[in-house]
Amino acid sequence: MVERARTGPTAADRGREVRERLLQAAVELIPRHGWGAVSTRMVAEQAGVTPGLVHYHFASLQALLSDAALGTIRELIGGIPALLDDARSPRQALNILFATLDSYQGRDPVSLLMAETYMAATRNEPLREALAAVIADFRSELAGTLERLGVRDAAGCAAVLSAALDGVVLHRALGLALPAATVTRVLGRTLEGDKG
Amino acid sequence: MVERARTGPTAADRGREVRERLLQAAVELIPRHGWGAVSTRMVAEQAGVTPGLVHYHFASLQALLSDAALGTIRELIGGIPALLDDARSPRQALNILFATLDSYQGRDPVSLLMAETYMAATRNEPLREALAAVIADFRSELAGTLERLGVRDAAGCAAVLSAALDGVVLHRALGLALPAATVTRVLGRTLEGDKG
DNA sequence: GTGTCCGTTGGACGGTCGCCCAAGGCGCTC
DNA sequence: GAGCGCCTTGGGCGACCGTCCAACGGACAC
Numbered sequence: 021m022v023e024r025a026r027t028g029p030t031a032a033d034r035g036r037e038v039r040e041r042l043l044q045a046a047v048e049l050i051p052r053h054g055w056g057a058v059s060t061r062m063v064a065e066q067a068g069v070t071p072g073l074v075h076y077h078f079a080s081l082q083a084l085l086s087d088a089a090l091g092t093i094r095e096l097i098g099g100i101p102a103l104l105d106d107a108r109s110p111r112q113a114l115n116i117l118f119a120t121l122d123s124y125q126g127r128d129p130v131s132l133l134m135a136e137t138y139m140a141a142t143r144n145e146p147l148r149e150a151l152a153a154v155i156a157d158f159r160s161e162l163a164g165t166l167e168r169l170g171v172r173d174a175a176g177c178a179a180v181l182s183a184a185l186d187g188v189v190l191h192r193a194l195g196l197a198l199p200a201a202t203v204t205r206v207l208g209r210t211l212e213g214d215k216g
Numbered sequence: 217m218v219e220r221a222r223t224g225p226t227a228a229d230r231g232r233e234v235r236e237r238l239l240q241a242a243v244e245l246i247p248r249h250g251w252g253a254v255s256t257r258m259v260a261e262q263a264g265v266t267p268g269l270v271h272y273h274f275a276s277l278q279a280l281l282s283d284a285a286l287g288t289i290r291e292l293i294g295g296i297p298a299l300l301d302d303a304r305s306p307r308q309a310l311n312i313l314f315a316t317l318d319s320y321q322g323r324d325p326v327s328l329l330m331a332e333t334y335m336a337a338t339r340n341e342p343l344r345e346a347l348a349a350v351i352a353d354f355r356s357e358l359a360g361t362l363e364r365l366g367v368r369d370a371a372g373c374a375a376v377l378s379a380a381l382d383g384v385v386l387h388r389a390l391g392l393a394l395p396a397a398t399v400t401r402v403l404g405r406t407l408e409g410d411k412g
Numbered sequence: 413g414t415g416t417c418c419g420t421t422g423g424a425c426g427g428t429c430g431c432c433c434a435a436g437g438c439g440c441t442c
Numbered sequence: 443g444a445g446c447g448c449c450t451t452g453g454g455c456g457a458c459c460g461t462c463c464a465a466c467g468g469a470c471a472c
Contacts, residue, residue, distance in 0.1 A: 030469075035419055054339060056252030060460060070421055075461060077419095132338060139335055142328060142389050143250060152390045159392075173402070179387075179394055180380070180402040187383020188376075193338050194348045196355075198375055206369065206376040209405045226439075231449055256430060266451055271431060273449095 039077045041067040046088035051132035055085060055140040086147045089137040094154055096130065101161035110169045110211035111204075114181075118200045118207075121185060126192025135190060158182060171211050181207065235273045237263040242284035247328035251281060251336040282343045285333040290350055292326065297357035306365045306407035307400075310377075314396045314403075317381060322388025331386060354378060367407050377403065 045066035049058045060081050064071040078084040100120060107113035124131040141148040163178035171177055184207060191198050241262035245254045256277050260267040274280040296316060303309035320327040337344040359374035367373055380403060387394050 030418095032418070038419080054252050054335065056250050059458075061458080071460095072421065072423090072462085073419080081460065127338060132335075135331075135335055135338075138386055138390065139250065139328075139331055142323065142331075148390060152392060155387070155390060155392060176398045176402050179392070180384075180399055183383040183387040183392075183394060183399075184376070184380040185383065186386050187379040187381065190334055190382050190386065191351070191375075191379040194334065194344060194351060196348060196351060196375075196379075198379060202372045203376055203379075206372050206406045209408060210402045212405060212408075226448090228448065234449085255428075257428080268432085268451065268453090269449085277430065 035077070038067070038069055038073060041069065042074060042077060042084060043088040043091060046085050047092050047133060048129065050085060050089060050136050051129040055136045058085060082144065085140070086144065086150070089133060089140075090147070090150050090154070092130070093134060093137060093151070096134075097154055097158050100158065101165065104162070104165045107165065107169060110166065110171050111208055113165055113169060114204050114208055114211060117181070117185070118188075118204050121188065122200050124189055124192075126189050126194070131189045131193060134186070135193065138186075155182065166211070177210055180210065231273070234263070234265055234269060237265065238270060238273060238280060239284040239287060242281050243288050243329060244325065246281060246285060246332050247325040251332045254281060278340065281336070282340065282346070285329060285336075286343070286346050286350070288326075289330060289333060289347070292330075293350055293354050296354065297361065300358070300361045303361065303365060306362065306367050307404055309361055309365060310400050310404055310407060313377070313381070314384075314400050317384065318396050320385055320388075322385050322390070327385045327389060330382070331389065334382075351378065362407070373406055376406065 042063060045063045046058065049062055049066055053062070058081075060074045061071045063081075063084065064074055074081065074084060078087065100117070103116050103120060104113050107116055137147070137151060141151045159178050159182050162182060163175045166174035166177055184203075188198055188203055238259060241259045242254065245258055245262055249258070254277075256270045257267045259277075259280065260270055270277065270280060274283070296313070299312050299316060300309050303312055333343070333347060337347045355374050355378050358378060359371045362370035362373055380399075384394055384399055
């Protein structure tokens with residue numbers, strides 16, 4: 021054990037690190053070039069490893085891209101519901117939601133990664149299922165929060181709101197002005213008539 | 217002139233027809249394989265012409281794809297505002313809007329073509345400008361209709377609504393249930409408080 | 413030392429890519 | 443007929459693709 025500490029990371033450790041670097045490289049390249057234009061050699065170069073390593077650590081290029089995209093999206097979306105715990109009113113929840121969204125103005129890597137993954141999912145059944153599960157989770161978490169805050173038709177509102185969220189990102193990606201103030205003002209009305 | 221009628225289409229006529237067939241082929245292939253996966257040879261085969269013809273009629277493959285996508289989208293979106301002329305109330309306008317949208321459940325060629333074009337536009341500046349112009353047009357037409365119907369904050373509502381429209385299509389593409397009834401019920405509240 | 417395991421290397425495989433171009437067909441005008 | 447212009451053909455260019463694999467490296471167990 022003492023020897024282990026002196027000998028540094030094992031081969032398996034370094035292998036795991038290479039795997040991580042490949043995932044990170046994919047996450048950076050998908051938004052920059054588009055899902056369909058990312059190649060094995062491109063990812064390998066970005067990660068600073070040999071092209072052959074891609075197919076040692078992953079079954080295929082598509083598997084690498086899917087793993088990378090899903091990992092990032094899960095991490096991203098999974099963190100949002102916790103932020104809503106502090107909300108004391110529907111309006112406040114909406115503010116938190118779209119304040120979070122304001123980090124993503126549509127042309128940033130994260131927004132583009134999400135959109136690219138959506139598109140790729142329409143032509144890749146396992147990916148579609150995995151992504152749909154992530155969104156469905158978010159939807160039901162949001163519905164729970166809205167219900168707690170006394171919103172009528174919480175499930176419907178959550179479904180439409182999460183769709184609207186993605187639509188806003190998409191339109192911003194086109195450079196169409198869509199300030200958070202406008203969005204919250206208009207969508208806030210969907211939550212009116214709350215019992216609380 | 218009388219002779220012309222007997223000799224049938226000129227070379228130029230046939231050329232124009234080939235051009236049309238290439239555009240149509242691109243429109244069919246972009247949703248099926250994704251913007252980045254459509255190749256010159258693929259389009260040529262779908263159109264029933266020789267691969268070399270692609271670069272005779274178009275400057276590049278990207279130019280062909282852009283022309284094809286923009287043509288279809290312009291035609292599609294351009295027709296919607298006219299449908300809203302019959303609307304007598306905001307709620308009615310919303311119904312017409314999402315009834316139209318119900319032809320596009322997210323996984324149909326038209327929806328996917330739109331989404332693919334959105335993504336391609338983020339990496340293709342001329343395409344981005346052209347597409348943004350189409351959406352901006354639609355937005356202002358919609359704002360005009362909403363204003364006519366006495367909706368407060370017509371411009372804001374139009375912007376958010378057109379973004380929400382795209383988001384709904386995107387979520388449906390993932391197979392997430394989002395019935396028109398839910399959407400109109402929730403988004404209808406954004407139009408409440410109208411003066412009329 | 414010998415063998416084994418795991419990560420790694422670098423190149424090879426057959427195939428497809430976007431784009432280009434010499435050559436030819438065909439209808440038109442002289 | 444000859445000449446012209448547009449459309450079309452078919453193949454070739456170099457580059458890149460996803461995937462595979464024989465050989466290699468070093469750390470460990472015996």
